[in-house]
Amino acid sequence: MRKQLSMLAFSGIMCMGLFAQTSPAIIKATAFCITIQPGMIPVDDNGNPRPRPIQVERFLYIECKGVEKPQIMEITGNRIPFNYQIMTVAPGIVSAGKRMLDGKDIQLVARKNCRLWKIDLTHKAGTTIFPATEIKQMTIQYRSGKKTYAFTLNNETEIRGFERY
Numbered sequence: 001m002r003k004q005l006s007m008l009a010f011s012g013i014m015c016m017g018l019f020a021q022t023s024p025a026i027i028k029a030t031a032f033c034i035t036i037q038p039g040m041i042p043v044d045d046n047g048n049p050r051p052r053p054i055q056v057e058r059f060l061y062i063e064c065k066g067v068e069k070p071q072i073m074e075i076t077g078n079r080i081p082f083n084y085q086i087m088t089v090a091p092g093i094v095s096a097g098k099r100m101l102d103g104k105d106i107q108l109v110a111r112k113n114c115r116l117w118k119i120d121l122t123h124k125a126g127t128t129i130f131p132a133t134e135i136k137q138m139t140i141q142y143r144s145g146k147k148t149y150a151f152t153l154n155n156e157t158e159i160r161g162f163e164r165y
Contacts, residue, residue: 031135036055073141
């Protein structure tokens with residue numbers, strides 16, 4: 001009986017250690033985009049407006065366990081890869097911007113023993129540029145320990161851009 005109890009306790013400790021080692025680093029991720037409308041529209045010699053493309057800026061905030069920089073391998077939108085740049089965010093409350101629909105300020109704060117990171121996204125040369133509402137799925141592939149994980153986002157929040165003239 002005593003031997004069985006010790007085996008059961010040992011098995012429980014081993015299972016807890018296994019789950020602790022395989023937990024992914026990203027706890028939460030939120031995608032944002034800003035649609036930048038052209039300001040003054042240039043015209044040709046005849047006064048006809050020359051179209052300027054609408055630009056879309058995209059960025060993510062991810063919340064990770066610990067303070068180490070996440071080991072991101074690839075970020076894709078609709079399976080098309082982005083270039084990305086990871087930046088640290090100062091501890092405390094972070095304002096991501098004002099929501100386009102209602103103007104409400106979006107504030108993010110990391111949980112205890114976690115850290116926020118901002119990731120700016122740009123399109124790789126030769127890839128399609130999606131309008132603000134066209135990314136249906138964004139995937140972050142990253143490494144935590146010796147394992148590779150994928151974190152999927154199914155929407156992005158459009159926020160108000162800055163006035164540009």
